[in-house]
Amino acid sequence: MPPNPAPLTSPTAEDFRAWHRVQSAALAHDRPGEPVPTATALQAELTTTSTRSRMLLWLVRNANEEPVATATLRLFTDPGRSHLAEVRLTVHPAYRRLGTGSRLLSTVTEAAAQAGCRSAVTEVMAGTPYEGFLATRGFTAVLRLTWLRLALDDIPERIDKLPDVPHPGYRLTGWPGVVPDALAESFARARQGMDDMPTGGMDFGEVRWDVARVREIAEVVARRGEQLLTVAAVAERDGAVAGYTELVVPREGGGTAQQYDTAVLPEHRGHGLGLWTKAEMLRRARARFPGLTAVQTDCADDNRHMLAVNTALGFRPLRRTVEYQLDLARR
Template sequence: MTVEPFLPRHAAAADLAAWCAVFSDGYRESSGSSVPRSALAERLLAEDPPAMRWAARGGSGDAVSGVAELRSQPHRPGTGFLRLFVAPPARRNGIGSALLLEAVRAADEAGTDRLQSTVLAGAAGEIFTRTVPGLRVVLSLELQEQRLDREWVPARCRELAACRPSAYRPVRWIGPAPEQLAASFGRVMGHVLDAPGAALQMSPRTWDTAAVRAWEATMTAGGERLMVSAAVHSASGEVVAATVATVPASGGPVADQHDTAVLPGHRRQGLARWIKAEQAIRLHEHFPEVRAVTSTVNQENLPMTAVNRSLGYRPLSGRLLVEAPVSAGHAGL
């Protein structure tokens, strides 16, 4: 077995393709959606500065069968986020442990105090991570799926979308936010951190128009289509609630539901359910090849779970956000 640093710009074309294939398949298995391999390769080649990455092979000259990626967490200084995937035929041969050891060593040398990662609850990945010294579960998450190819789901969403709360009007866009709405949309996005556990997964930021444009560029860097459904307060003309989804560059078959937020003064009026129903209808109409939408929700976020259930979301699997101190992992591996 060999484990080596992986530098996309210096990798052979076959190795880059194999690395992206293992990463994309592993990401789909753990999150329900995947990054298209070609788009992932383009992103890695353009990344500056690059994240730390490794590639593992069963033997010298073999194809890449295990991958790892370590990124710093800007919202939590001293914390790194690790993604580690092994192709199914190569599992239980020590590849995961070897990749983890390299990542822990690199994190220790970089002065990183803690590593975080997400794993499927109850699966082999959880069993593997439980062997890491000092591991603790930070959040229990639920991967949910909304099947747009089942007739009753769009019908239910159309029914809920028709129940428009008074004093609000819908606004929808694909791509960048309209200039006159960008600032108020940004203020809404700043309240994503109000959700239970959100502060453990993202950093506070100033959501001015420039930040909105930078975020939009990040969300579409791989060719994804960005879709937003929002509620505008009729009296003020400002966005007070919004929900965000992305459609793969290929057009489907699975879209990702991201953040949903409502300004504090406009909560408990059904806005989240209304705009998410609107979003599902638009996805179904504009991208008929999209058969499902996936979303990951903190199990403690009971209001959002209730909203999703009303819109036809059903649980697929549990995921755990786990964390371990680097020093303990370095000593125990």
């Protein structure tokens, strides 16, 4: 490996196949039994970006041109988050403990500093050597997460009945893809319900929501070949979105879906809208995508309310991860 690997500027089809080999081997080793993204899905994830961020890619090969490591650096361009960089680094299990990860991490964090970022964050499996690897390189643990999985065959029958429980003053609605025009403004406002989500000590910054942003997120999901479903609770008094939940379904419409945001505006909390919308989402997802086998989500360990909602729906812990942060000004 050269001392300073250069980012990929024009990745080829072979580069993406090599990237997939590294990722597949690492996932099989580190998270056995969990699904591995297809090569097509992985390439779409790496190449489909929004106007809110840009991505740099590194693919490291050894002297025999075998792929040994990958890294991504997401640089946020929003005014409220332009200080932040997100790092994802993977080393093939056969090439670990040879210095590859250390040199690649140094290269990537240097690129973040040169881009003007003050913080870099990354996520690793809890209780693994990755934590020590980061701690000895100046990273600090800032947020602990529990990833949960719901096997759709195990959904209790009562969940199908939850949407029929009266919630006076509210009604449920939903849509695939981009939010309908009639709800766009209030849905953008409802996204502010994520503002007080637990972020630990992370230098998360400020996300500014507007109609253009929520539409672009849906469009990015579609360009990746995935399908976005949203279920919302609407207040009868003004027809505005009070809370919502989102689900992203894989391109093929089967396998494991990923839960995105679930939020309720502060003035509408205490009515069970989070549980109501998530239960309705599960019912609709099963009906629309019979090939789905599971739903996966993550939740900050400090977010006791959402952990309780997920547990009530039948989600069970899958793994635990830790978000680490590097103060680039102190490197």
